Amino acid sequence: MTEDKKKVVALLSGGLDSQLAVRMMQEQGFDVSAVAIKTPFCDFDCGRGCGFEIRERADDLNVNLKTVYLGDEYIEMLKHPKHGMGAGFNPCVDCRSMMFEAAKKHMDEIGAEFIISGEVLGQRPMSQHAPALRTIEKDTGLLGKIVRPLSAGLLPETDPEKEGLIKREDLGMIRGRTRKAQFEMAKKYGIENPPNAGGGCLLTDPAFGLRTKDLFDHIENPTINDIDLLKIGRHLRLDEETKLVVGRNKDENEMIKAIALPNDILLEARDHMGPVSILRGKNADDHISLASSVTLRYSDAPKDTQNYVRVTKDKKQDEVIAYSAKEESYIKFRI
Numbered sequence: 001m002t003e004d005k006k007k008v009v010a011l012l013s014g015g016l017d018s019q020l021a022v023r024m025m026q027e028q029g030f031d032v033s034a035v036a037i038k039t040p041f042c043d044f045d046c047g048r049g050c051g052f053e054i055r056e057r058a059d060d061l062n063v064n065l066k067t068v069y070l071g072d073e074y075i076e077m078l079k080h081p082k083h084g085m086g087a088g089f090n091p092c093v094d095c096r097s098m099m100f101e102a103a104k105k106h107m108d109e110i111g112a113e114f115i116i117s118g119e120v121l122g123q124r125p126m127s128q129h130a131p132a133l134r135t136i137e138k139d140t141g142l143l144g145k146i147v148r149p150l151s152a153g154l155l156p157e158t159d160p161e162k163e164g165l166i167k168r169e170d171l172g173m174i175r176g177r178t179r180k181a182q183f184e185m186a187k188k189y190g191i192e193n194p195p196n197a198g199g200g201c202l203l204t205d206p207a208f209g210l211r212t213k214d215l216f217d218h219i220e221n222p223t224i225n226d227i228d229l230l231k232i233g234r235h236l237r238l239d240e241e242t243k244l245v246v247g248r249n250k251d252e253n254e255m256i257k258a259i260a261l262p263n264d265i266l267l268e269a270r271d272h273m274g275p276v277s278i279l280r281g282k283n284a285d286d287h288i289s290l291a292s293s294v295t296l297r298y299s300d301a302p303k304d305t306q307n308y309v310r311v312t313k314d315k316k317q318d319e320v321i322a323y324s325a326k327e328e329s330y331i332k333f334r335i
């Protein structure tokens with residue numbers, strides 16, 4: 001009966017490992033509640049509809065799902081992550097700490113005994129080696145309170161083990177990046193079409209990491225709007241204060257228009273199909289000429305004649321005439 005079951009909180013990512021962790025705990029008689037974390041860099045809607053998917057996973061697992069959004073506080077952490085960045089612009093240790101803090105809050109709210117996650121020892125270079133797991137526990141005040149069921153047999157004894165709530169022989173001993181053991185477990189638990197490893201975290205993407213670094217290097221307080229703009233288009237850093245972003249397709253053009261703020265300048269070829277571009281920054285007005293040429297370069301406008309570009313700022317429209325830019329004139333600005 002549910003009311004007699006001890007509660008645990010699971011950090012659910014939608015990936016296979018966290019689903020297996022939930023199943024293992026359910027099998028051992030726990031009532032599992034899930035917490036899913038949304039950040040500006042993994043918003044579950046990265047083109048694959050994973051917001052929808054994580055809810056489906058929670059339903060499949062028969063667990064309650066609480067989604068926690070880490071917005072401004074996440075951006076604040078990104079400015080100076082205590083434990084540094086990985087190979088991209090990914091502050092995995094600090095990020096995981098924030099996730100566990102959110103799970104801890106939920107644990108306290110619902111009176112759960114401990115937290116579980118699908119982390120596998122040695123699976124990810126930055127945040128899933130033993131010292132990093134320990135650091136995260138210490139930073140969050142959760143020492144002994146986090147159980148990683150897939151690898152717990154290889155990790156130090158946790159409080160629930162000491163208290164007899166779980167037994168070591170019921171815990172996994174999975175290590176490393178190979179996923180054979182997980183696929184076997186998926187079969188055992190009837191998890192069909194297990195998802196591939198690796199989530200939708202944009203911060204581990206090298207190209208996105210460069211754009212994010214550039215943003216944080218040039219803007220003291222980036223906004224969610226600035227970050228949304230990082231997710232689309234070709235990016236050019238024109239000066240310390242100003243950027244140009246050029247849409248790559250119809251959807252991105254629409255997004256650029258939706259993201260534009262009153263001080264931004266939008267550009268598009270007047271008479272030809274092509275991108276919508278956005279100039280953002282203090283010196284945006286000084287770059288209209290180059291931005292017009294670059295916008296024409298990615299449009300269907302003939303390259304050997306001058307063409308009109310429509311320039312819109314704060315709902316006021318103007319037109320400029322320009323030649324299409326030669327790649328060598330702007331390639332140095334590409335981020």
Ligand code: SF4
Binds near residue numbers: 042090093096127
């Ligand atoms: S990969 Fe992204 S979401 Fe995952 S811990 Fe690292 S920064 Fe956080």
